[in-house]
Amino acid sequence: MGLRSETFHENYAQDTAIYKTRLHSGALFVFLVLLAVCPLFLSDRIVTIMTMIGIAIISVHGLNILTGYSGQISIGHVGFMAVGAYTSAFLTVHWGWSFWAALPCAALAAGIAGLIFGLPSLKIKGFYLIMATIAAHFIIIWLIIQLRDITGGTDGMAVPKPRVGSFVFDSKASFYYLVMTIACFATLLAVNIVRTRAGRAFVAIRDNDLAAEVMGISLWSYKLQAFFIGCVYAGVAGALLVHYFGFASIDQFPFMDSVWYLGMLIVGGMGSTMGAILGAIFLKLLDELVTFFGPILSAFIAAQAAASMALIARGLVIIIFLIIEPRGLAHLWGSVKAYFKLWPFSHEE
């Protein structure tokens, strides 16, 4: 679907290829080149925004595999990010590890936390699972506050910037490259995970878990795999976040952010890697819009307008997408492409 009419697939490999035409791979190449050169032209502020979008994309990819593909709804994603963040912070600060060794450990720790809190998913689903993941978030944050010796409690802790040899990733642009490289690999991995046997099992579980089990898919194994993979992504994103700010504190992991990650997924389109990216970009840009217009509104309406605008705008965007375009931006993009595929001689079905 979405291919121009002259394209023919003659064998299975062509049909399952990620880049189906030269146009696809060409467009991707151009996009990557643009991504690589844009910090040279853009201001620090925009590079910062793009870095934050990159971190959000990594996190949303994980949530997409867990919720979009496997149907295991999680509103504790930020909690798992915090696990990764504090693991990396602890290893680099207290044990003096380098960032590059701490990052995989952070991912692993978040994944293991995901396995533990994913256990209820074997018995429950839907709303009950949401409650279990919300509980997971609050228990993780509570533990971080209580384990003062390891995490610094509510005071937080200063975290060193990543370095290679004598080069330190402390400028905005250098961290941008770091985040974008990891985000690109995360995207590549996400695209390919859902094409594997496990990925197809995830979709089967999402569509009907009982039917999937009858077909011989081990729910026990694949649900936990989904939790593990999703939380590994969260752990990487969390670790990047604290190393970017050079500081780890529980204020960076508010509960509502889990909701917004899920919102990004809704806006972008569940169960679509492209959707995860588009949704993260859309909601982050909306935030920027609010930050820009907030002070203006505050001046005219009330002092608290800026704070309330963020909540209202994000909530309304999610509501509008749910009502008008439940399959999200990815589907919208697909329909636009389908329209122009036959343009100007498109026909109504």
Added chain:
Amino acid sequence: MIFLIQLLVTGFALGMVYALVAIGFVIILKCSNVFNIAQGHFVLIGGYLGYTFLVTFGLSVWVSLLFSVGVAILLGLLIERFALRPLIGQPELAVIMMTIALASVLEGFVTLIWGAQYKTYHGVLPTLNLNLGQISIPSESLIGLIVSIVAVGIFALLFRYTKIGLAMRATAEDLQVVQSLGIKATTVYAASWIIACVVGVIGGILLGGVSGVSIPLAEVGMKAFAVVLLGGANSIGGAIVAGVILGMLENVASGYLDPLLPGGGLSQIFPFLVMLIVLIFRPYGLFGMVRIERV
């Protein structure tokens, strides 16, 4: 011993308010199969409405209650008509996300209107002091208890003896049968949202009278979820029993466990611990119906 009984008695009154809030949640769930994450925000709005009518406008308690309920009915109607009705037939996640987004929008409007400041109307509610031997029951708790019991009683009568109550119970049983009998499901949905808003707002006024109103009041919704899970998601009786149990447990936990930990705060995650334990060992709660799924 006196200390324990004191904790249990105030916990009982607190638990009745939780139960009241949880009932709103259960009614929506039973009638329209929607898990309403925004229930805590109805409580928040209730608290601020109570402040507005009682303190800003200086109205008497009963008039304030009447106006607040009026606003709640309007709110319930609006939410059902414009947010939930377009989603009938959509998957569960879409509906849950809708209520989460609603919670965010409601919180945004509360911040816009009331400025998210801490407001209190302690002492505005009438005082009723009751002492049983050495155990004294605080006035707010007693009022909360009385209002909760009255409200629960009214809703029990509504379900038992009115046409709309019958329609709601029937919808909870089987939507298709109800529709084929000519009952408008959307009317039932609207009624369930109105009731949820009303009980949320009443709960908000009561809780606001005890501890003041600020944005974290919405977290009472979380406690209501724990109540609902413990009691069984589709059981109103279960919600009441579980509400009382949780209220007492929370009070006892904060009385005995909080001094043990330096940071305290164990009572804050207590509802979540209860939730996780219930979810792992008895996912359908104490009184819930075990659903048998077929492919």
